[in-house]
Amino acid sequence: MLEVSKSGFGDYQCNNAMSLFPRIRESATNLGNPNAVGQRIHDMLIHGIESWAPILPAKRVVLDFSSPNIAKEMHVGHTRSTIIGDTLARIFEFANIEVLRRNHVGGWGTQFGMLIQFLFEKFPNGEEAANQAIGDLQGFYRNAKKEFDENPDFKGRAQQAVVCLQRGEDRYLAAWKSICQISRNEFDLVYKRLNVKLEEKGESFYSPYIPRVLEELTSKGLITECKGARVIDGRKPPLIVVKRDGGFNYASTDLSALWYRLNVEMAEWIIYVTDVGQQQHFHSFFSAARMAGWLPDQKEEKYPRASHVGFGFVLGTDGLRFRTRSSDGAVRLVDLLDEAKSQSLAQLIKRLTENGQIANWTDEQLDKTSEAIGYGAVKYADLKNNRLTDYKFSYEQMLSDKGNTAVYLQYAHARICSIIQKSNKDVEELKMTESITLGHPDERSLGLHLIQFAEVVEQACDDLLPHRLCDYLYTLSDRFSQFYTNCQVVGSPEETSRLLLCQATAIVMRQFFHLLGITPVHKL
C-alpha cells in the first residue's frame, strides 16, 4: 500500500513494507546471496524472537471471549471460546498490540430472580445453609428451574424478585453477589488450569449505558416499533432491542458494550469468540452499528472494526454433541481437564518405567510435566482444526504421541533440546562468533520454513485462524526430522552451524507453544 507520506520523509511511504520485507527477502535470497536465509536466522538468534514479531496497524484490541453465564454451568463451548480467545490474545500481544481481555459474563435477568426467590423461600433465615446449598450451583439451578417451570405462583414471585434486584434492594443485591461469587470461583478453576487471564466486565456492567445508547439510535431514526417491541430494521429478521415488556436484552447490552468499547476504551478492533450459532446475532448488531455510523462501511476503511470469531461444536467420540452432563450426574469441566492430566501422567510413568528412566524423575517433575502435556493436549486438539469445523473430543487421540498432536510436538522439541545438550557446546556463546550456512537441501528446506515465521503469525492476526500456527509447527517438526535424519549434527564438520539451526528451531517451536498457551517441556 503506497501513500503520500505524512511524516515529511520523502514523497511516498509504504505502510506495509515491514510485512512485505521477509517475503521479498526470501525470494531475493534464492537468486542472490545463498546465505541470506542463514543470516536471517542468525539475526534472530542474536536479537531474539521478538525481532520477528509482525508489525500491525492496530494499537488496541478488545477480545471478548470465554464469557460463560453466571449461575449457569460453563459448558465445553465456553472452554473452546476460552482456548481460542486466549491464543488470539497471545498472538496480538506478541505483535505488541494492547489487548483488553474481556470476560463478558452473562446474567442480570430472569434466572436471577428465580434463584434468589428460591433461595429466600428454601432458606428463610439460614445464611450458612444457603451458602452451602448454592455451593452446588448446578444442582441448585436445576431445582430452582424445576420449581419455576412447574409452579406458576413461584414464577410470579420470581419475576417480582427481578424487579427488587434491579431496584437495588439490599437483601436482593447481597444474594445476587454471593451467587455470582460462587459461579466465579467455579470458572476460575478452569482458568487456572488453562492458565488464562481474563478481566470480568459482564453484561451488568453495561446496563447503565443502555438508555443513552438507545436514545442515540432512536434520534438517528434507526429504532422502530414492531408488535409492541422496539427494533432496528436493518437485516432480516429485525434486531429486537427493547422487549415487549420494556426489558432490555442480549442485543441492547451488546450494542451498549460496543459503544463503550469504541468510545470509552477506544479500541480499534473488537473481536467476539463464540460458537457459530450466534453468528446471526453478531452480524445483525454489527450492521446496526454500521447504520449508526459507529463502524465504517466494510469496504472503505479497516478500522474501527468488529469481527465475530465463530467455532464449531465439540463432539464426543460417538460423533454426537459433547455433553458435560452424563446420565449419572454432572461432569464438571475441571474434571474433564484433570482427566487429560492424569492420563498423561499414567502414560509418562509407563514409558519411563519401560526405558528405565523413572528413577531420575522427582514427583514434582512428573506432576509439572504431565500437567504441561495433558492441558496442552486439550488445547492443541481444539486449535489444530479450522475453528469453524466441529471436532471430536478424544483423550486417546489428543494424547497420542503420533501424528499432529501436542504430545508428538513436545517430544520433537524435547529431542532438539537433548541434541543440543549432548553436544556439550554452549550455543549462547557459539552464536556470538559462528554463523549459519545452509548447505544441504534439508537444511535449506528447514531454514526456509523457519523464516516464514512472521508471515504465519501475521496471517493468523488477519484471518483469526489459530490452526495456521499448528500447521506451521507440525510442518516445522517434520522438516526438522528430515534434516536430522539426513544431516549429522554432533561430530560433523558443520557441527556449529547445525547446532545453531537446532537452537533456532527450538526457539521458534517454544514461541509457537507460547502462542498456543502450551507449556513446553524440555526433558521427556
Ligand code: ARG
Ligand atoms: N454469555 C454468552 C453465551 O454464553 C456469550 C457472550 C459472548 N459475548 C458477547 N458480547 N455477546 O452464549
